[in-house]
Amino acid sequence: MDSAELSRMYNIACSRSHQVVTDAYEQLHDSKGEPIRDPDLVKEIIRLTIKEIRTEFSLVSVAVEE
Numbered sequence: 832m833d834s835a836e837l838s839r840m841y842n843i844a845c846s847r848s849h850q851v852v853t854d855a856y857e858q859l860h861d862s863k864g865e866p867i868r869d870p871d872l873v874k875e876i877i878r879l880t881i882k883e884i885r886t887e888f889s890l891v892s893v894a895v896e897e
Contacts, residue, residue: 832897840894844887851887855880 832840858876859867867873 832894837894841891844891844894848884848887851880851883 855876859873861867867876
């Protein structure tokens with residue numbers, strides 16, 4: 832993989848990860864903008880966010896090996 836393609840893959844993964852974090856922030860608030868206070872729900876949102884970010888950076892790890 833050439834440098835331009837590798838850089839493009841980094842950009843895609845980082846952009847997606849950024850969107851995942853932004854989405855998590857939104858999910859951590861209700862429709863009125865109040866923070867969610869249910870510990871189980873907050874933990875689940877965090878768990879899913881981390882899973883998605885790991886997936887994106889896993890793609891980076893694969894890309895750099897090519």
